[in-house]
Amino acid sequence: MSDDRRLDVLRAIVEDYVTTNEPVGSRSLVERHGLGVSPATIRNDMAVLEEAGYIAQPHTSAGRVPTDKGYRLFVDRLSAVKPLSAAERRAISAFLTDAVDLDDVVDRSVRLLSQLTHQVAVVQYPSLARSALRHVELVPLDDDRLLVVIITETGRVEQRTVELEHAIAAELVPELRARLNVSAGGRRLSELDGPLASVVEAFAVSEQPAVRAVVDVVRATLAETTEERIVMAGTSNLLRADRDFPGTVRPVIEALEEQVVLLRLLTEMAEDSVDVAVRIGHENTHAGLSETSVVAAGYGADGETVARIGALGPTRMDYAGTIASVRAVARYLSRILAG
Amino acid sequence: MSDDRRLDVLRAIVEDYVTTNEPVGSRSLVERHGLGVSPATIRNDMAVLEEAGYIAQPHTSAGRVPTDKGYRLFVDRLSAVKPLSAAERRAISAFLTDAVDLDDVVDRSVRLLSQLTHQVAVVQYPSLARSALRHVELVPLDDDRLLVVIITETGRVEQRTVELEHAIAAELVPELRARLNVSAGGRRLSELDGPLASVVEAFAVSEQPAVRAVVDVVRATLAETTEERIVMAGTSNLLRADRDFPGTVRPVIEALEEQVVLLRLLTEMAEDSVDVAVRIGHENTHAGLSETSVVAAGYGADGETVARIGALGPTRMDYAGTIASVRAVARYLSRILAG
DNA sequence: GTTAGCACTCGGCGGCGTCGAGTGCCACCA
DNA sequence: TGGTGGCACTCGACGCCGCCGAGTGCTAAC
Secondary structure (H helix, E strand, O other): OOOHHHHHHHHHHHHHHHHHHEEHHHHHHHHHHOOOOOOOHHHHHHHHHHHOOOOEEEOOOEEEEEEEHHHHHHHHHOOOOOOOHHHHHHHHHHHHOOOHHHHHHHHHHHHHHHHHHHHHHEEEEEOOOOOOOEEEEEEEOOOOOOEEEEEOOOOOOOEEEEEEEOOOOOOHHHHHHHHHHHHHOOOOHOHHHHHHHHHHHOOOOHHHHHHHHHHHHHHHHHOOOOOEEEEEOOOOOHHHHHHHHHOOOHHHHHHHHHHHHHHHHHHHHHHOOOOOOOHHHOOOOHHHOOOOEEEEEEOOHHHOOOEEEEEEEOOOOOOOOHHHHHHHHHHHHHHHHHO | HHHHHHHHHHHHHHHHHHHHOEEEEEEHHHHHOOOOOOOHHHHHHHHHHHHHHOEEOOOOOOOOOHHHHHHHHHHHHHOOOOOHHHHHHHHHHHHHHHHOOHHHHHHHHHHHHHHHHOEEEEEEEEOOOOOOOEEEEEEEEEEOOOEEEEOOOOOEEEEEEEEEEOOOOOHHHHHHHHHHHHHHHOHHHHHHHHHHHHHHHHHOOOHHHHHHHHHHHHHHHHHHHOOOEEEEEEOOOOHHHHOOOOOHHHHHHHHHHHHHHHHHHHHHHHHOOOEEEEEEHOOOOOOHHOOOEEEEEEEHHOOOOOEEEEEEEEOOOHHHHHHHHHHHHHHHHHHHHHO
């Protein structure tokens, strides 16, 4: 029994359906791909594939369409890696190297990815918690308020205002700034507890409450994961999909507008895989995304993942191409942040 | 000749069309509104209104639909101000006062506005150029690179890296920081030229090139209008419109993805009016927005407009309600920034 | 200036028949 | 046993047709 051919048939169905967006029948299948058998044979194979849940027919006497399970098998075992063209590599490189600051890098990346994939692209800002601290700056605003500005190695800047119970002596601010930067500079959140504690202890007991307030804000800001930001591009690409299946886009856009949903999704996917992760259709726990697939990868300096990027589109997408693009952009992005 | 009644008819047509989204005919018009005349009379009036370009019929023997010109007249002269309900006022107030920092304020505002109007909402970040400077911070990165962090009164933070030709003496950094903050703190871009020049002159000639590089970056950053950021919410509200007129949404979403387009639009509208400005259909110069209306208003502390907010939707929108919401949110926003 | 009446227009809708892609099954072949 | 050709069947897509009704413009009368 030729199990191989069945897989060939499945691959052919996925490929055809992705390009034509029409249920694919046995005749066109043998024509477009050089399978050396007759339509009738293919029909038998398709019956088996359908029985096993890899494909389905929208209605009697229409061609077959891959199910989520079918796409999954395709992605895991059938799709060949599709290397990017030289032109695409050049475009990525040129597009990203011009960037001037972190905002710009993120902005360019997300646009680039949406253009490469023709899907909705998503880029998460480098997480504060996982980035090393570059510098902490303290700015007295008035007697009992102090502005704390936190700058990470990845170039992200965050600011918080600290309300002080009692005024802090003005002369202490430079000292506190210096101590903070010496002890905490270059470290990540996970390595900060000791150094920060020692900073507090370096001050006179009478000053410690104020110092502790500042230190706590620094720690809290770095720990704050809810503040994570996301940028998105290529939403209009969804409308192409809507022309095919009117109405399916609404819940997707609503999901996209809830950054929380996206963040949770990306975080979950970080656990799926070390490299590029793929979620197909119902594999996305969020209901609105049940006909949507997401391809995501992590990026960050020094092989340390600080955030993720992804592309999102209808389950009927070019997985090989999308995976290649996401992986490529993630790598360039890592390189830029490291450099 | 009763010109008044014709205007009543126009108003009635706009109101009916906005709620029903169907061309409105003479019979239903007299029924739904208590005009004390017969359909035939209305038909005559409608013929006049059509002649004058305020209404049009999609095809022979359908009802009438307002033209852009008709909406314009409606907005300018016919629509009554629609005060917000107490519940709405409370919602605005509650929603905005909880915000913790500028990002949060902007984020909440845009969501709020999209919910109130059921349209796409847009909020522009407070412009750097028009905000007063609160503080400039300098952080040496290595021998020939200096990080400049700029903080405005509205709470916006911007950072730039300066590449120095020759290393700047480390001891000079605190002095430069101090001088910058004394001379420039609290001033707007337009008042900065003199103070900045005097900062440069306060240094020894040998140090001036480096100092000037830093000062130039500060000035350039404040002057940079291209870097203006915009946030958006409620894109999914457009899809409702697409159900009525399939295909019209695509160009709009594409326009929205180009922040430049939106920024130019908001800037143009700033000149239209001191209060709330309205652009209807073809009045938007951008081609993709020719079936879209935009309602915008400025906000800022101390009566000084530092940025704008707006709502955007199909020309067939509830102008009175949208205008009221935009105005209200702009006012609360101003109050928060001032406080 | 308003109204009633009337002929006319035209898009929307539902029914109908045709067409064709695609299927499942069965008998047959190597 | 697996592959193949043949065949009857299904069912959505498409185009045609005729009806219905909302809406109009015009004219003659009030």
